[in-house]
């Protein structure tokens with residue numbers, strides 16, 4: 553039986569929640585053995601498929617995920633790897649990679665070329681989120697990248713994060729408090745991955 557590992561980082565549990573939904577979906581599938589691991593405890597050797605999940609912090613994956621990508625880029629390049637990001641705002645750009653990119657319909661933001669975006673919009677452009685990942689693991693052939701809407705509960709955050717989010721919400725009015733995790737979007741993405749895994753068996 554093929555083995556799938558879901559590796560994630562999560563500061564306020566949204567990314568962990570998405571990872572858990574994915575785990576349940578793939579376990580129901582019965583086609584794979586599925587494990588879930590926080591990034592700091594993860595060991596990817598022995599797995600056929602790896603799914604990596606990170607929240608977006610200041611337009612990038614978390615430092616733990618970036619470190620993981622950098623340290624494991626050679627071994628990841630030999631596996632079937634997918635990535636998902638959770639964030640509160642994304643400005644979709646035309647996809648200029650050959651990797652399918654799934655953007656959660658919950659963002660409900662039309663696509664716009666990067667060069668037509670304001671400075672603030674660019675910091676949340678899908679192309680910039682994704683290109684930043686490639687800085688750490690250029691040769692990893694991701695089979696699919698998803699950007700899911702996460703959740704934001706200001707009063708549960710560290711004071712410094714509350715302060716930063718307060719400013720972010722003024723710069724980008726689409727950033728709103730609440731839980732926007734949508735199981736249907738996660739389900740749709742998992743279906744795309746399953747179709748790919750089945751083809752590759």
Ligand SMILES: Cc1cc2nc3c(=O)[nH]c(=O)nc-3n(C[C@H](O)[C@H](O)[C@H](O)COP(=O)(O)O)c2cc1C
Nearest residue numbers: 562563564565566567607610611639640641702703
């Ligand atoms: C320090 C910090 C920086 C963030 N930066 C961004 C950002 O640049 N863009 C964005 O859309 N969301 C940003 N967010 C919101 C998170 O990406 C979002 O709430 C995510 O779902 C949190 O995932 P977690 O609960 O797994 O940590 C930021 C949150 C924090 C705490």
